[in-house]
Amino acid sequence: MHCSHFTARRCLSCTELATAYPDQLSAKQRHCAGLLSAWPRIDWLPPVASAESGFRNKAKMVVSGSARRPVLGILGADGKGVDLRDCGLYSASLQASFEAMADFIRDAGLTPYDVAQRRGELKFLLVTESPDGELMLRLVMRSEAQLPALRAGLPALLQRLPKLAVVSVNLQPEHKAVLEGEREILLSEHGDLRMPVNDRVLHLRPQSFFQTHTDIAAALYRQARDWVEEIRPTSIWDLYCGVGGFALHCAGPWRKVTGIELSAEAIASAIRSRDELGLARMEFIVGDATDYVRQASERPDLVIVNPPRRGIGEPLARLLDESPAVESVIYSSCNAESLARDLRSMPAFEPVRARLLDMFPHTGHYEVIVLLRRREVSST
Template sequence: MSALPSLSDSSTATPEPGQTLPRWKAGEILEITITDLSSTGDGLGRWDERVIFVPDTVPGDRVRLRLSHVKPRYGYGNLLELLSPGPERVRPACIVADKCGGCQWQTVGYDLQVAAKQEQVKSALERIGKFEQVPLDSIIPAPQSLGYRNKVSYPLGFHKGQVQAGYYRKGSHRIVNLNQCPVQDVRLNPLLAGVKLDIQDQAWSIYNELDHTGALRHLGLRIGRRTGEILLTLVTASDDLSELSEQAAVWMATYPGLVGVCLNYNSQPGNQIFGPETELITGEASIREQFAGLEFVINATSFFQVNTEQAEVLVEIIKRELNLSQTETILDAFCGVGTLSLPLATQARAVVGVEISPATVAQAQANAEINQITNAEFMVGDMATWIPAADWHPDVILLDPPRKGCDPETLACLETLAAPRIVYVSCNPATLARDLDQLCHQGAYELIKVQPLDFFPQTAHVETVAFLRRRN
């Protein structure tokens, strides 16, 4: 019987078919061929009947790896050597793609990226959602695969006497220092490179997440793709930033498009980027953006899709599928700043948006007023408690929840509204499938259409919109 290769034996003879492998262990070295991409972005290969997940690999790659973690039927490995590249492997646009955790698929050809995302949605709906026949349309690729992000938030660090800003290294909280990023709007690159040098010159303290000392935690940048307006936000654990107003004025004079500098306070330990309080230092507290034929005002912490152009495609798909006749009432259950509901309001009788954040609701209402939309109302509330008190039955429910999806109680409450149609927008196929299972197999809805869209090129993330119709 062939033994699995060990650290002292790098031979990689494949076991004979039907043979039982002995127990494997972390540290052993294997050679495998990568055959698939997982939903987490890792390459996936097989050793006999076992599955191995290997980051930074592409289908067709022949690789040597060291097992890092094993279970009886699957394991995880770290790439030691690319023995031969697969046909879908491409040269990354990013010079630190092998280190940075911001993108998983810089080395994966774009056609394969979108094919993998299509399969990811299909697999989730079949396995988790228990749909035997998925009404799945072909994924819509992004208009551009680089330079598309309109918002970035970079953790700040201090290493060898230098202020750093960038994304975390893969699997760690060590920062990969960046001066530019190929997936963000190119107009943000000068600010990423320059602002951290000014932070260094000002000798402002950098937050240490181990002992919770220091001030500055994140550098946030947001740009209106159509207007070019930029908002700079520093996230800090304290207000111990001398001469901030003076430095902010210098930034305003230095960087074209910069309309405002804000300070967000977050003293809580953990991974949440923004805190509840934002202070305007100079300029404007929001940027303007032209979106779906309307003008939107967006502040530092508001949710707005990071891919403006693809979000407009999503809105057009929803408009086309709903085919509204100005007689319908719409409930936007996670309304944000009105990104979905306001473009639909022009074709509906009335829109009601609900959001848990008072500041976001105020901004949604302001966006309605800017566009002279009088049939849209926005209110503060949690859906699970707001719905039971609502004495109306909308014709359409829009759902665009966070990545975690909807909780069962919220979905059960939504069922009581008996809306004829539901539109569910999701950035997580797994939680989408779980929630559709409850709505369709346990509830009164049937799944009519599923449309994936690539909002996040170079990553394993995918956006999906599902259309549901109430039975009878």
């Protein structure tokens, strides 16, 4: 993928862009296999490659410049805005939506937040696109001061972007390197974005997490489902379940599935998907994964974990390791270093299969999914 911003060194976010894509993928495979070399019997499935451009479903745009001439993109090394509305990571339809959003900022008189001066209101635009082309727009604001102007200008924006399904304001009043705050104010009639993935429809609320690459997320869920159908467990825990992607894909009419997630917004989204699909033997619970496992009186046959970059951590790894009823674990990781660390805390399990999925092309990051089976206990 050619990028004029990378060539001119205005944006270097795609750190591996100068490397041919097949070489990027090979390097990631070597890196991941090297980190998991302590388990030489892993059967590595072929890596899942990405499209080289137009794959990203989410834009996180710093808003700079002025209300009359907003700049959507990033802040350069000099603190000035770099406009990235033509970034090749985004689809053509997502790129096309940015012009209407910039006009909306101008017409509503939304003052971009000046980091150096610590003044202004609008900090970020967070835009998510569904496979159907529907959009969710979140405006991260410093305060509620310009909410009347936002509401007044919203009808014109919806007319220009008929596929804009969800609009909200996130309040982040503090001057610190935290993208968003806790409070969300819904401005649109609808509060969630439909995300068709494989044969399931997921729902995203404004503060719900979803992978940034829909096609690779779909492949990730299919891989987990294939392994589950091979193992045929009667019960599953999906820990760090988010909006329920793994749980919903691995459900069955005779299989009990429980999803655990700290985010109440994500659980509400998962419950809606469950109810639409009529999956009676599925439960979603708001809670901490480690606390839930520690307090549960029963254990499932199979556990799926999809933690943040820090991994599941030693306490949870030990709890799973010391639960003989858990025969299999499917571990989806965006950080193979924390994955390797967690596997060392689970000596009762043997990693038997793994697959790298290129969730983050042109960077050094990737997703890897690993199937673990409990080792047989010797009778002697």
